[in-house]
Amino acid sequence: MPHDHCPSCAAPDxxxxxxxxxxxxxxALARAIAILAAKGLRLTPVRRRTLEILLEGHRAxxxxxxxxxxxxxxxxxxxxxxxRALDFLEEHGLAHRIRRLNSFTACMHIGxxxxxxxxxxxxxxxxxxxxxxxxRAALDSAASAQGFAIESATIEALGLCPxxxxxxx
Amino acid sequence: MPHDHCPSCAAPDxxxxxxxxxxxxxxALARAIAILAAKGLRLTPVRRRTLEILLEGHRAxxxxxxxxxxxxxxxxxxxxxxxRALDFLEEHGLAHRIRRLNSFTACMHIGxxxxxxxxxxxxxxxxxxxxxxxxRAALDSAASAQGFAIESATIEALGLCPxxxxxxx
DNA sequence: ATCTATATGTTATATCGTAACATTACAAGA
DNA sequence: TCTTGTAATGTTACGATATAACATATAGAT
Numbered sequence: 388m389p390h391d392h393c394p395s396c397a398a399p400d401x402x403x404x405x406x407x408x409x410x411x412x413x414x415a416l417a418r419a420i421a422i423l424a425a426k427g428l429r430l431t432p433v434r435r436r437t438l439e440i441l442l443e444g445h446r447a448x449x450x451x452x453x454x455x456x457x458x459x460x461x462x463x464x465x466x467x468x469x470x471r472a473l474d475f476l477e478e479h480g481l482a483h484r485i486r487r488l489n490s491f492t493a494c495m496h497i498g499x500x501x502x503x504x505x506x507x508x509x510x511x512x513x514x515x516x517x518x519x520x521x522x523r524a525a526l527d528s529a530a531s532a533q534g535f536a537i538e539s540a541t542i543e544a545l546g547l548c549p550x551x552x553x554x555x556x
Numbered sequence: 557m558p559h560d561h562c563p564s565c566a567a568p569d570x571x572x573x574x575x576x577x578x579x580x581x582x583x584a585l586a587r588a589i590a591i592l593a594a595k596g597l598r599l600t601p602v603r604r605r606t607l608e609i610l611l612e613g614h615r616a617x618x619x620x621x622x623x624x625x626x627x628x629x630x631x632x633x634x635x636x637x638x639x640r641a642l643d644f645l646e647e648h649g650l651a652h653r654i655r656r657l658n659s660f661t662a663c664m665h666i667g668x669x670x671x672x673x674x675x676x677x678x679x680x681x682x683x684x685x686x687x688x689x690x691x692r693a694a695l696d697s698a699a700s701a702q703g704f705a706i707e708s709a710t711i712e713a714l715g716l717c718p719x720x721x722x723x724x725x
Numbered sequence: 726a727t728c729t730a731t732a733t734g735t736t737a738t739a740t741c742g743t744a745a746c747a748t749t750a751c752a753a754g755a
Numbered sequence: 756t757c758t759t760g761t762a763a764t765g766t767t768a769c770g771a772t773a774t775a776a777c778a779t780a781t782a783g784a785t
Contacts, residue, residue: 403702429782431732450772463734466773471733486655487710489741489772504695506704515702521694526673526713529686533572534718535675541656543710544695549703598751600763619741632765639742640764658741658772 400495402445402515403508403548411495412442418497419481428479433462437472438481441493446512447485448492485514487543492516504542510551569664571614571684572677572717580664581611587666588650597648602631606641610651610662615681618659654683656712661685673711679720 401411419438423430430438440456441448454469462468473491476482482491483503495516496503504519519542530537547555570580588607592599599607609625610617623638631637642660645651651660652672664685665672673688688711699706716724 400702403704429732433733465735467775468734470773486712504698506699506702506706508704509707515704517695517698517702517704519695519698522691522698522711525690525694526686526688526711529673529688529691530675530713530715533569533675533684533686534721535572535677535684535686535713536715536721537675537713538678538715539713541710541712541714542691542695543655544699544704544706544708545710546699546705546707552703552705598763600750602764634766635742636744637765 400445400515400517402495402506402513403550408444411445412439412493415442415481415493415495415497422481422498423479426479433457433468434472434475436460436462437469438476438493441476441482441491445495445514446492447488447490447507447514449488449490453491483516485543486541487545502540502542505544506548507543507545508548508551509545510547510554513548515548569614569684569686571664571675571682572719577613580614581608581662584611584650584662584664584666591650591667592648595648602626602637603641603644605629605631606638607645607650607662610645610660614661614664614683616654616657616659616661616676616683618657622660652685654712655710656714671709671711674713675717676712676714677717677720678714679716679723682717684717 401408416435416438420430436457437453440453450466450469450473453473454464454466457468457472458464473482473484476493477484477491480494481497482493483505484491485505485507487505487507492505492514494503502519502523504517504522506515506517508514519540522542523540526540526542527537585604585607589599605626606622609622619635619638619642622642623633623635626637626641627633642651642653645662646653646660649663650666651662652674653660654674654676656674656676661674661683663672671688671692673686673691675684675686677683688709691711692709695709695711696706
């Protein structure tokens, strides 16, 4: 369900475009709070901080990167601390796992019911969450041709963002 | 480039269908030999055996699974032995990496120039290589809307194959 | 205030993957 | 045939990613 009243839905993904990132982050955080409240789930300090860390940029962070940030801020220092927070965020649609990088990124379309496709720049590591509806529909159709029932889909592309293409040329 | 003269191109993927698997494997091996010969590359004993192991079924094997098989047959017993063979096969289109499972599966469409989509049954672990052309086209179009140049795509779906859906019902 | 479910923290270990370097086999030219 | 450069295989050692199992603490309900 796209929100046409909000900037992040109307506009294409800004990951590859210079922009004021503050609103991206604060908007996402506000949505996260609303969604968890609606579901009766708790955005505890570790979880909130983990989400904020992911929201610092359009990139993916490994669990151990997140962990060292958390540890330096007084949270637990062992892997399950990070994995649990990240898994919670992913389970409730606030973050995504980037399989290609064994890492995690904040969801930029919180609250929209979506399959995400990720464009991963191999040069600058920026990650854009692209509209995946058509791609997902095509995948659904290939799956039903074999009688396969999809429960979750992973769609990721590795390549070069516009700026890094120019830099490489 | 589909081969309409060969069974594996004309027919839909057989992973979820009971079938005589012998031809799948021997056909794939024959194609692998032809392709490597054409490129002047060597299908050495480890590489060949690794491919044969992957070709034993429509499923994915972890690098360490492959490694223990290789080791038990007198090949080296250290991880790089398996990873090198697997990476070689992937690089030349004879095998695919399944990101979702951190594992590898034989390519069932060797020699066809394709982006693969994988249907992964979470109950029986069978893996089907589905036609991904439409899905990939949609992804390309989402990428170019952001000026992103895709170099490689990962399209995977987790769910239930027909037989396991019936078993679950 | 107590109870219960949830969340956080720990130790320990499993699993996946690669860097660096020594040794062996191979193919191509002298 | 013999050298010789290159590719392939093997090793040790380690780094990176992830989870099992269990102890402690906290929030919210009664």
